[in-house]
Amino acid sequence: KITAFPTLSSLLKEFPKAEIFLVGGAIRDILLNKKITDIDLLVRNVSGDDLEEFLARSGRVIFAGRKFGVWKFNEIGKPRNEIYDIALPRTEFSLHKQGIYQDFEIKTNPRLAIEDDLKRRDFTINAMAYNLATEELIDPHQGQLDLKTRLIKCVGKPEQRFEEDYSRILRALRFSIQLGFDIEEITLQTLKQEIVNINNKFDGKRVVPFEVISEEFLKSLETNAPDTVRLWDSSGALIEYIPELLKMKGCAQPENWHAEGDVWEHALLGLEKLSSKEFKKEFEETPNLELIISILFHDIGKPYTIKTPKKDNADRIRFDEHENIGAKITKQALERVKISAPPELGVDPDCIAWLVGRHMLLVHGKPNELNPKTIEKYFFSERHPSENLFKLIFIDGLSSIRENGSPLIELFYELKNRIADIKKQTKSHGKKLAKPLITGHDVMETLSLKPSERIGHILDEVRQKQLSGELKSKQEALEYLKV
Structure with missing residues (x-):
């Protein structure tokens, strides 16, 4: 009123x-x-x-x-x-x-x-x-009627509305996701016909800046990630925006580890698992866009690295180095579409690429065999998104389904137990490990050394023994230096 x-x-x-x-x-x-x-x-x-x-x-x-x-x-x-x-x-x-x-x-x-x-x-x-x-x-x-029937419908002729501003196509997709509405048939048909034009240029400039496209994508993605990816795919928006993702379709995986389907289906299942009871039980925080996008991209390197028994005489389907290749593809694609630009939504391509490049960490080195410093480096880092790496590994395992229907989640729980043991040994609490027992100054003073690379090596050695529970106090650490 x-x-x-x-x-x-x-x-x-x-x-x-x-x-x-x-x-x-x-x-x-x-x-x-x-x-x-x-x-x-x-x-x-x-x-x-x-x-x-x-x-x-x-x-x-x-x-x-x-x-x-x-x-x-x-x-x-x-x-x-x-x-x-x-x-x-x-x-x-x-x-x-x-x-x-x-x-x-x-x-x-x-x-x-x-x-x-x-x-x-x-x-x-x-x-x-x-x-x-x-x-x-x-x-x-008749907007009220369309609200009741849950429809996104253009005012007047859809072709005219979209050709006035092609970003309206992306707004239609976003409203469909955010409101849970269908897109009216004629509006949808026109949208699919016109979507190719979002990449048009006029006077050398994009008619719809990548910053605008990424903002609409991210707004939808944080509302409902799997439905967003499916709608952007079926509408033709995804192939115009990040075509690299579609190479995952039809990329076969070993059925004994991936009964859920091809790489595309595995990524979509991962996005769905973010709202699962298993994820909510394990993590209190709402998944952020950095995690969501890393799940979507984590296996993007597989289509580029696949080797099969029939084609390549491999012993089985293999994707050697797919995480490293995928990290490079991810960074290039996300930088191209200016994913970091949207205010309050943008994510850092370097962080996503870091996650993609390290999601196979437990496969290459079993949790019980990783030294404590490695665990600290990857899962307690202040420079990198280590919390999201922990969550990404969980989601990857949860959406990798054996032929008997069970998820490949054992390595995650081994890692979780290993982290709990390190925190217990060091009396750490919360999301950070206890501070190092000694500093570089302590080393130089105790051993009468001048600044050098050796100081760093000594600190690493002491830190490793601290994380293993062998050294529990500063006094013990200083005594160890003298041995």
Whole structure:
């Protein structure tokens, strides 16, 4: 109601002919009983100059986009981070009609009918307006019906909407994932036809920047990772975005270790296992995007390294060095699509590549045979995402299914027990190991040595004995140096 916005109540008193509407996603979320994250308001019958002057008197105008008829406003008495977008009615025209991201000529018109403003919007569920004074819902494109039937449907002709801005294709995919809605048949058919255009260029620049594509992908991925990958695949978006991933399809694996299927199916099963009771029992934290993407990419090197008995005269299907090759492919692909760029969502390609390159650690060296320093290096590192490596190894084992249906998870539990033993031996607590017993200064002072590489070797030796439980105090460590 208008009473929720005291400043806007005053606006109606000062400009009696004004009309104030709540528009956009807020209405959709209210009707879906979801939490509102953004408030977009539209004001009719007040000029831009009058509206800006009024807002400046009534609170903080954080950003004035006068050219676009939009103001970001913080009302007096509201928390400073509670900001509304307040706009004038407007029409938009695609300048080059090439689907270029945000390539619009915008014309504001305070007297433009609300129905005409809603015509320019992307999907019917986002093309409703609520008059705060009269408490009337304006819904010329049957957005309420599409909410009830759980459909993503373009306003007007899908081809026209997408060709105005091809990033709308990716928004349709994201809304489908975030809301759990289907995409309306004609909208979906058009989407699949137009998806190839997200890689178009105009005047030497991408019509849809990779930063925008990656943001839409990551927003979907953190909502529902397996469904996102399937939808981006079936829609044709994935082959336009990261075609390297699709090489995993049809890449066979040894059935005695991977009864779940090919490399693609193994990766999808891994993503599904993130929401399993087994994962939730083992880890309290919600999986982050770094872990999700590392699971998707962890075996991307297999199609590039596969050797088979029939083709290569190998003793069995092999993927020698696939983790190292995969790490390189992962880094190149993620850097190309600028995966680190989206604000608050971006992930570091180097961290993902590090995880991919080390996910076979337990296969190459059994947990009970790894020295304690190696375990510390990989699973207690402050420089690398060691916690996610621990989780990735768990997920990889959980989604590697033997012919009898059981997961290949034993090595993970051996590692878990080994880590617990090291923590017990060193009286470590939480997610960090106890600090080293001595410093380089202690070594030089005790042994009357000058700085050299030897100091580091001595510290490593002492640390190894500390982690093994052979040295338990600084005094014991200093005595050991003298032997």
